[in-house]
Structure formats: C-alpha cells, structure tokens
Amino acid sequence: MKNEIHPVQVVLYEGLGAEPWERECRIGVAGTLLDQGYSVLRITARTDSAAAPRTAEGIPFVVLGRFEGAPPEIIDGAGGRSVATRDVAGLDAPGIVALVAEARAELGAGLNEPGGQGAWKPWFPVIDYDRCTNCLQCLSFCLFDVYGIDEEKRIEVRNNDNCKTNCPACSRVCPEVAIMFPKYSAGPINGEAVRQEDVARESMKIDISSLLGGDIYSSLRNRSEKAKSRFSKERSPDKALNERKRCLTQLQKSGLIPAEVLAELDLASLPSPEEIQRKAKELAAMRAEA
Amino acid sequence: MNDTPAAKILYCRCAFAQVVPATTKDEVLAGLCAAETPFESFADLCEMSARRDPRLAEAIAGEVPVRIAACYPRAVKWLFHQAGAPFPDDDRVEVLNMRDTPAAEVVASLLGSGKEPNPSEP
Ligand code: SF4
Ligand code: SF4
Numbered sequence: 001m002k003n004e005i006h007p008v009q010v011v012l013y014e015g016l017g018a019e020p021w022e023r024e025c026r027i028g029v030a031g032t033l034l035d036q037g038y039s040v041l042r043i044t045a046r047t048d049s050a051a052a053p054r055t056a057e058g059i060p061f062v063v064l065g066r067f068e069g070a071p072p073e074i075i076d077g078a079g080g081r082s083v084a085t086r087d088v089a090g091l092d093a094p095g096i097v098a099l100v101a102e103a104r105a106e107l108g109a110g111l112n113e114p115g116g117q118g119a120w121k122p123w124f125p126v127i128d129y130d131r132c133t134n135c136l137q138c139l140s141f142c143l144f145d146v147y148g149i150d151e152e153k154r155i156e157v158r159n160n161d162n163c164k165t166n167c168p169a170c171s172r173v174c175p176e177v178a179i180m181f182p183k184y185s186a187g188p189i190n191g192e193a194v195r196q197e198d199v200a201r202e203s204m205k206i207d208i209s210s211l212l213g214g215d216i217y218s219s220l221r222n223r224s225e226k227a228k229s230r231f232s233k234e235r236s237p238d239k240a241l242n243e244r245k246r247c248l249t250q251l252q253k254s255g256l257i258p259a260e261v262l263a264e265l266d267l268a269s270l271p272s273p274e275e276i277q278r279k280a281k282e283l284a285a286m287r288a289e290a
Numbered sequence: 291m292n293d294t295p296a297a298k299i300l301y302c303r304c305a306f307a308q309v310v311p312a313t314t315k316d317e318v319l320a321g322l323c324a325a326e327t328p329f330e331s332f333a334d335l336c337e338m339s340a341r342r343d344p345r346l347a348e349a350i351a352g353e354v355p356v357r358i359a360a361c362y363p364r365a366v367k368w369l370f371h372q373a374g375a376p377f378p379d380d381d382r383v384e385v386l387n388m389r390d391t392p393a394a395e396v397v398a399s400l401l402g403s404g405k406e407p408n409p410s411e412p
Contacts, residue, residue: 004341005341006341007333007337023323023324026323027319027320027323030323031303031316034303034319034332035303035333037305037333038333039330039331039332039333039345040330040331041329041330042323042328042329042330042331043328044326044327044328045326046326046328047328059344059345112337119306120337121306122306122334122336122337122340123336126339126365127368127372128364128368129368157372161340180368182309182361182362182369183307183309185309187362190361190362190365190389191362191365191366192362194364
C-alpha cells in the first residue's frame with residue numbers, strides 16, 4: 001500500500017482519577033481532531049475496566065486528561081509502544097489540539113489529514129458478498145489491479161490504493177449490483193439497499209465486453225500488441241499512451257468513467273502494454289482455476 | 291439504571307467526504323459529548339477499513355451490543371468484513387445511518403439502553 005499510516009489514537013480521559021471536561025471543550029477537541037484524521041476514544045467514569053485504553057501494535061497513542069494524581073495506566077497491547085500522556089488542565093480546545101500536534105510530532109507519527117497535501121482519500125470498492133456470484137467481471141475490467149482472488153478463489157479487493165479517486169466504473173460492470181463505493185453520492189452504489197428496479201436496470205446495461213468489441217483484456221491486448229509493434233517501429237511513447245487514452249475515452253463516452261476522473265488520470269500511470277498482457281494471462285489462468 | 295449491558299458506541303466522522311450532512315455529523319457528536327457515556331470515534335471508517343486497522347475488530351469484539359453511527363448499513367457491514375472484522379451473525383451490531391436519518395433520532399438510538407419498546411405492542 002502506498003499509504004500505511006494508521007490514524008493516531010487520542011484518548012480523552014475523563015475516568016477515575018481525572019476531572020471531567022466542559023461539554024463545549026470536549027466537542028471542540030473531538031470534532032477538530034477527527035476532522036484532522038485522528039481517532040478519538042472518550043473514557044468516562046462509566047467505562048468498564050475491560051475497556052481501559054489498550055494500545056494496538058504500531059499505533060501511536062496520545063492520552064489527554066485533567067489528572068488529579070498520576071496519569072492512568074495504559075495497557076500495552078504489544079510492548080514498547082509509543083504512548084504520550086499530557087495533562088490538559090487549564091487549556092482550552094485550541095490549546096489542547098495544539099498539544100496533540102506537538103505530542104504527535106514527538107512520537108514521530110504521520111497523519112493522513114483530510115484535505116492535506118498528498119492525503120489519500122479512502123475511495124475504493126467494497127464487495128457485498130451477500131450478492132456477489134464470483135463472476136470475476138470486475139477483476140477483468142479493472143486496469144489497475146485493485147481486485148484479486150483470495151485463497152478460496154473468491155474475488156477480493158486487494159489494492160485499495162490503486163483505485164482511481166471518484167471513479168465508480170467497476171460498480172457499473174457488476175451484474176449483481178454487488179460493488180459499493182460508500183462515498184458515492186447515489187444509491188445503490190453508495191450502499192443503499194438494492195431494489196428490484198436496480199437489478200433489472202443492471203441486467204439491461206451495456207455489456208462491457210461488447211463495448212470494446214470483445215473481452216476488454218483481449219481487446220486491450222490486441223490494441224497494445226498493435227501499438228507495441230508500431231511502438232517499436234516508430235519508438236513513439238505518445239502513440240502507446242494515446243492508444244490507452246482512446247480505450248478510456250470510449251469507456252467515458254458510455255458513461256462508465258466520469259469525465260472529470262478521466263481528465264485527472266495520469267496517463268503515464270496506466271498499465272503498460274506488457275502489464276496488460278501479463279494481467280490478461282493471469283486472468284485466464286484464474287478463470288480456469290475458479 | 292437497568293441491568294442491560296451498556297452498548298458500545300462508535301461514531302464515524304466521514305472526514306474525507308461530504309456524503310454525511312455536516313449538521314448531522316456535528317449534532318450527533320454534540321449529543322454524544324453531552325452524555326456521560328464513553329464512545330469511540332474514527333475520522334473515517336472507510337480509511338480504517340482500507341488499512342485493515344486492528345481497532346475495527348477490537349471495537350466489535352465481545353458480547354456487548356455495538357451501535358455504529360456512520361452511513362448505509364450495507365456499506366458499513368461489508369467495510370468491516372473487508373477489514374477482516376466481520377459482524378457477528380446475530381443483530382448485536384447495529385448501524386445507524388447518518389446520511390438520511392435526523393441527528394436527534396441517531397443520538398436517541400445510540401444512547402438508548404436497549405431496544406426501543408414498540409408503541410404498537412400492548
Ligand atoms: S462483478 Fe460483481 S458479482 Fe462478479 S465477481 Fe465482481 S463483485 Fe462479484
Ligand atoms: S463508513 Fe460511511 S460514513 Fe464512514 S467514512 Fe465511510 S462513507 Fe463515510
């Protein structure tokens with residue numbers, strides 16, 4: 001994965017041995033930290049001891065409280081974790097948020113901050129296995145290796161980060177309406193319950209394989225082979241890129257890829273003709289096995 | 291006070307998208323912060339799922355009821371599954387949809403001490 005950052009865990013400790021916070025301060029701190037990409041756990045006197053703060057492997061912890069005495073014990077889930085404890089008595093919400101940033105820097109922990117430069121927006125397909133029939137059309141369709149096959153030969157989402165932000169094209173390919181993008185605007189792709197009309201509509205939609213005159217991979221492979229032979233003769237990388245762009249434009253015209261997604265695609269990041277050939281071979285093998 | 295085990299509460303901020311109305315997200319968080327109840331909250335459950343974050347499995351482990359304020363239950367159920375933390379087969383885990391449920395209703399369901407009595411029952 002390109003981005004391995006797990007959100008830093010902040011604990012608002014208002015349990016035994018600590019003063020409760022004012023409501024507004026709690027709202028301000030929790031809301032701001034969540035908007036910045038942190039996870040926030042609130043502990044109160046009602047928290048049963050089984051839910052005491054517990055670190056998980058590799059996840060930095062920042063514990064905040066108005067402690068009356070010694071700060072609470074943190075159960076170390078994995079041994080030797082990064083934990084910072086801060087007394088926030090006398091600080092207002094912005095002061096507390098600033099203190100968390102300092103503690104995070106001290107722990108050397110990264111943050112995938114929403115809206116931040118280079119942040120990764122979590123956009124990827126989610127499969128509803130109550131609906132999926134394992135037809136593998138999504139695997140065949142996706143050019144970016146987002147899908148794979150698990151040990152039980154079932155389709156799985158393997159490389160979330162390869163998915164093109166805001167592109168829901170593969171959900172349109174699924175004949176069972178089994179692919180969701182939870183951040184999509186409309187149902188049933190956003191996870192809304194699937195209605196009979198949705199299924200009927202899906203069964204009438206354009207067959208993706210006919211779109212490019214046959215199986216998408218063999219089509220792309222043929223195109224890429226032609227492109228490759230021209231490529232080797234003409235030594236023109238632009239031609240190969242244009243070839244791929246033409247395929248994608250066709251998909252966009254059919255409404256499968258939003259125009260703005262296509263416009264943003266970095267064509268140089270598209271799979272090379274060799275990669276397309278490799279994927280086509282792999283896919284044929286997987287289909288034979290599944 | 292009753293003997294029903296307190297439900298564990300999870301809240302998703304959906305911080306990377308605007309699909310949950312901001313007022314609903316804010317009002318639900320304010321409702322949680324106004325109560326004495328502990329809760330766990332995530333900037334973005336989708337991100338946690340993509341990272342296969344171990345906190346998801348921990349959050350729904352055990353026997354206590356779990357209530358999750360996020361988006362469509364079908365999406366949330368399979369996001370947990372994709373993270374290697376499938377929901378139990380019973381109805382112990384409940385998902386409240388902030389995309390199309392008023393905040394007050396979500397807060398009442400999160401903080402309720404058990405199943406709401408059905409008013410049509412005698
Ligand atoms: S296209 Fe749909 S039904 Fe077919 S394997 Fe993919 S998710 Fe499952
Ligand atoms: S689970 Fe739903 S509410 Fe939470 S981040 Fe994903 S899309 Fe947003």
